[in-house]
Amino acid sequence: MILDIISIGDELLIGQTLNTNAHWIAKEMDALGLRIRQHISISDNKEAILTALQDALNHSDVVAITGGLGPTNDDLTMPVLNEYFGGKLIKDEQVYADIEEFVSRRGSDMNENNKRQAIVPDNCRVIRNKNGTAPGLWFEKDNKVVVSMPGVPHEMKKMMEDAVIPWLKEKYEFPAIVHQMVQTQGVPESKLAEMLSDWENNLPTTIKLAYLPSPGRVKLRLSSIGKDRSEVLQNIQVEVDKLKKIIPQYIYATENKKIEEVVGELLKQQNATLATAESCTGGYIAHLVTSISGSSDYFKGSVVSYANEVKVNELGVKESDLIKYGAVSQAVVEQMALGVLQKMNTDYAVATSGVAGPTGGTDEKPVGTVWIAVADKNGVEAKLHHFGNDRALNIERSAVAALGMLVKRVSIKLE
Amino acid sequence: MILDIISIGDELLIGQTLNTNAHWIAKEMDALGLRIRQHISISDNKEAILTALQDALNHSDVVAITGGLGPTNDDLTMPVLNEYFGGKLIKDEQVYADIEEFVSRRGSDMNENNKRQAIVPDNCRVIRNKNGTAPGLWFEKDNKVVVSMPGVPHEMKKMMEDAVIPWLKEKYEFPAIVHQMVQTQGVPESKLAEMLSDWENNLPTTIKLAYLPSPGRVKLRLSSIGKDRSEVLQNIQVEVDKLKKIIPQYIYATENKKIEEVVGELLKQQNATLATAESCTGGYIAHLVTSISGSSDYFKGSVVSYANEVKVNELGVKESDLIKYGAVSQAVVEQMALGVLQKMNTDYAVATSGVAGPTGGTDEKPVGTVWIAVADKNGVEAKLHHFGNDRALNIERSAVAALGMLVKRVSIKLE
Numbered sequence: 001m002i003l004d005i006i007s008i009g010d011e012l013l014i015g016q017t018l019n020t021n022a023h024w025i026a027k028e029m030d031a032l033g034l035r036i037r038q039h040i041s042i043s044d045n046k047e048a049i050l051t052a053l054q055d056a057l058n059h060s061d062v063v064a065i066t067g068g069l070g071p072t073n074d075d076l077t078m079p080v081l082n083e084y085f086g087g088k089l090i091k092d093e094q095v096y097a098d099i100e101e102f103v104s105r106r107g108s109d110m111n112e113n114n115k116r117q118a119i120v121p122d123n124c125r126v127i128r129n130k131n132g133t134a135p136g137l138w139f140e141k142d143n144k145v146v147v148s149m150p151g152v153p154h155e156m157k158k159m160m161e162d163a164v165i166p167w168l169k170e171k172y173e174f175p176a177i178v179h180q181m182v183q184t185q186g187v188p189e190s191k192l193a194e195m196l197s198d199w200e201n202n203l204p205t206t207i208k209l210a211y212l213p214s215p216g217r218v219k220l221r222l223s224s225i226g227k228d229r230s231e232v233l234q235n236i237q238v239e240v241d242k243l244k245k246i247i248p249q250y251i252y253a254t255e256n257k258k259i260e261e262v263v264g265e266l267l268k269q270q271n272a273t274l275a276t277a278e279s280c281t282g283g284y285i286a287h288l289v290t291s292i293s294g295s296s297d298y299f300k301g302s303v304v305s306y307a308n309e310v311k312v313n314e315l316g317v318k319e320s321d322l323i324k325y326g327a328v329s330q331a332v333v334e335q336m337a338l339g340v341l342q343k344m345n346t347d348y349a350v351a352t353s354g355v356a357g358p359t360g361g362t363d364e365k366p367v368g369t370v371w372i373a374v375a376d377k378n379g380v381e382a383k384l385h386h387f388g389n390d391r392a393l394n395i396e397r398s399a400v401a402a403l404g405m406l407v408k409r410v411s412i413k414l415e
Numbered sequence: 416m417i418l419d420i421i422s423i424g425d426e427l428l429i430g431q432t433l434n435t436n437a438h439w440i441a442k443e444m445d446a447l448g449l450r451i452r453q454h455i456s457i458s459d460n461k462e463a464i465l466t467a468l469q470d471a472l473n474h475s476d477v478v479a480i481t482g483g484l485g486p487t488n489d490d491l492t493m494p495v496l497n498e499y500f501g502g503k504l505i506k507d508e509q510v511y512a513d514i515e516e517f518v519s520r521r522g523s524d525m526n527e528n529n530k531r532q533a534i535v536p537d538n539c540r541v542i543r544n545k546n547g548t549a550p551g552l553w554f555e556k557d558n559k560v561v562v563s564m565p566g567v568p569h570e571m572k573k574m575m576e577d578a579v580i581p582w583l584k585e586k587y588e589f590p591a592i593v594h595q596m597v598q599t600q601g602v603p604e605s606k607l608a609e610m611l612s613d614w615e616n617n618l619p620t621t622i623k624l625a626y627l628p629s630p631g632r633v634k635l636r637l638s639s640i641g642k643d644r645s646e647v648l649q650n651i652q653v654e655v656d657k658l659k660k661i662i663p664q665y666i667y668a669t670e671n672k673k674i675e676e677v678v679g680e681l682l683k684q685q686n687a688t689l690a691t692a693e694s695c696t697g698g699y700i701a702h703l704v705t706s707i708s709g710s711s712d713y714f715k716g717s718v719v720s721y722a723n724e725v726k727v728n729e730l731g732v733k734e735s736d737l738i739k740y741g742a743v744s745q746a747v748v749e750q751m752a753l754g755v756l757q758k759m760n761t762d763y764a765v766a767t768s769g770v771a772g773p774t775g776g777t778d779e780k781p782v783g784t785v786w787i788a789v790a791d792k793n794g795v796e797a798k799l800h801h802f803g804n805d806r807a808l809n810i811e812r813s814a815v816a817a818l819g820m821l822v823k824r825v826s827i828k829l830e
Contacts, residue, residue, distance in 0.1 A: 009625075011636065012441075013454065014441055015438045015442030015445055015451075016594070022430075023427075026429055027429065027430030030429040036428045039427070039428065040453055040456075042452075042453050048453070052453075070604065072615075072626050108605075108606060113605045188521065189487075190526060193486055211485065211487050212426045276719075283700070284702040284705075287696075287699040287810075291810070293773055294774065299722075301720050301729070302721075303717075304717035304718075304719065306705060306717075310715055310716040360711075388546065
């Protein structure tokens with residue numbers, strides 16, 4: 001079963017909105033067992049929509065479309081699809097009632113735009129919108145499916161979960177596709193590829209390998225497809241076990257988990273708690289940790305000490321050491337970690353102090369210089385990193401390196 | 416001048432990597448004056464690459480390709496392009512030297528993968544890679560340009576800035592394209608559309624309007640194209656001035672600025688400082704504020720008080736009020752804001768306390784209930800919000816609402 005994804009909207013084309021929808025739909029549909037042929041982003045324009053739709057239907061079984069279903073005049077998807085499938089526009093009473101309820105929950109009355117959104121093609125199956133006003137549309141023709149959803153991510157996601165995925169499962173039978181992730185941290189892609197070249201050359205032809213680098217991490221993805229899911233899983237597991245022997249020091253997860261999820265699981269296993277003291281990461285580590293549901297079980301809090309006076313007053317960093325060594329130093333980052341550990345009475349603490357850039361660098365401590373410390377009741381350790389010139393990347397890499405250091409420290413305890 | 420963007424990589428297709436490259440390239444090329452026809456993401460597969468390339472060259476003048484240039488065996492872009500343009504693969508000494516320098520800076524030696532990356536087609540202009548090992552490739556044919564860059568975002572970006580954009584400017588002359596953003600916060604899209612319908616119906620035909628909703632915000636984008644840049648700008652400014660009269664209460668910026676940038680500029684104008692006290696946002700507001708370069712001029716720090724004991728010990732929240740009203744309450748969020756204001760001795764403070772979800776909700780305070788407070792030396796104000804069920808969205812909306820409240824408070828001072 002082959003899938004094409006079409007994203008409609010000038011805001012995507014010109015780069016004012018990042019296309020997270022295609023990414024999310026792809027992940028869900030891939031997990032379901034569809035093979036994704038391509039994603040295409042096109043203009044809010046009748047000809048572009050028709051060309052993309054025809055090309056997609058020529059090559060694929062299922063076409064997922066997002067965008068252009070809003071209440072405003074620049075939204076063309078619904079009339080174009082209605083014309084393509086030769087339908088007639090009618091008022092849908094269920095949709096009208098849904099919109100009325102949605103609008104009233106927000107304390108508003110139905111306006112003309114809202115009312116217009118209850119007009120839908122009569123030859124499609126309507127997908128109710130629980131998080132907004134534009135309904136989704138499910139068309140079938142020649143045993144192929146075209147589904148059109150709003151571009152607002154949480155409206156689209158709810159429709160996929162409640163309707164599109166269950167309806168696809170009713171209609172088609174899916175093969176077993178397995179993507180196994182092996183996630184590494186602290187080693188560059190080319191070095192990893194060299195360490196793994198023998199293993200890679202001996203991989204069975206049924207298993208496909210990909211290197212997926214992101215700041216501070218390289219994910220290895222092993223993919224295989226087959227009829228019998230347990231057999232596919234078993235074949236992949238053999239290779240994962242080999243990897244665990246070749247590069248044990250770099251692997252932090254063998255599932256498609258974020259490093260902050262791994263941190264959470266490890267802390268939960270120990271009934272342990274965490275706090276952070278952040279300078280150059282500015283609260284980003286705390287944000288990553290608290291983005292995980294249930295993190296209040298192990299995360300107590302953070303002191304983001306951007307100003308030096310906050311390092312002194314809130315974390316007990318010695319003013320003399322700030323003067324002697326500077327804020328970006330081993331002495332200071334260690335005191336920050338120990339300070340927050342004690343202050344918030346946690347089992348673990350991480351701390352960062354660095355020059356995120358693009359300004360603030362010196363000859364001695366150029367942009368990208370970052371000290372990271374991890375502390376627990378047995379003491380503190382710190383590591384110096386040299387990242388690059390990009391502020392956002394330096395914050396990201398620092399956070400990942402800090403969480404990586406924490407994973408190692410917590411894992412040793414568990415062994 | 417028309418542009419097509421081709422992103423190559425199975426990791427994009429199956430949704431394991433979010434395609435930020437197409438978004439970034441689109442934004443840069445749009446600003447340069449290229450009209451972007453489409454983005455397409457395809458498989459690491461010879462036939463798919465050739466089909467997409469041919470289609471792009473049939474419709475566009477410039478084709479920007481990312482991905483598939485890595486050192487590993489799943490990377491096919493370079494050999495496919497070499498074959499398409501009928502070149503011969505040769506060793507490039509400059510590229511070899513660049514790779515050698517890059518690798519040695521990281522404390523490694525050249526391995527076979529690194530060496531292989533110095534082999535490039537002899538009929539293209541090579542783009543040096545300052546942030547990695549894979550060189551970029553610039554081909555020209557029939558007055559059209561095909562440029563191939565690595566998929567690693569910071570490697571691609573550096574190549575675009577240093578080579579692709581300057582080389583395009585040398586080769587072509589560009590028209591004036593203006594996209595003017597008017598950013599609103601605190602009003603839903605359909606209500607906004609209703610308030611603006613008269614104005615929208617009277618827009619000149621040369622100006623195109625789009626509504627771009629994101630959590631807690633709706634951006635209005637006015638777009639126009641013409642020969643004379645100042646004339647285009649002037650026509651758009653007339654409409655922006657009208658908008659400022661119709662919806663002054665919702666507009667927080669008339670540039671394509673993030674709300675955290677607007678906050679930074681307002682604080683700088685006042686020489687004022689900021690601190691945050693965050694419960695449900697878990698450091699995300701601090702992260703947004705510190706993602707802006709130069710934020711150390713006005714941001715002193717944050718106390719992320721996830722645990723109640725941290726609210727009491729670090730922010731001076733009264734334990735009796737925590738018991739009486741609960742952590743998600745006006746009393747507590749106001750004390751958090753005032754506490755951090757005093758503790759960090761800042762001019763402004765924002766605080767959040769809410770139920771991010773998906774668990775932790777009660778009948779009285781369901782998931783999505785969020786209190787937000789803003790404090791300054793004149794006092795504190797708090798507002799109750801009811802967001803939705805999605806944890807990430809609730810964190811995002813809370814942060815945006817907090818920054819929106821801060822923008823209003825700081826702006827009043829400036830009037």
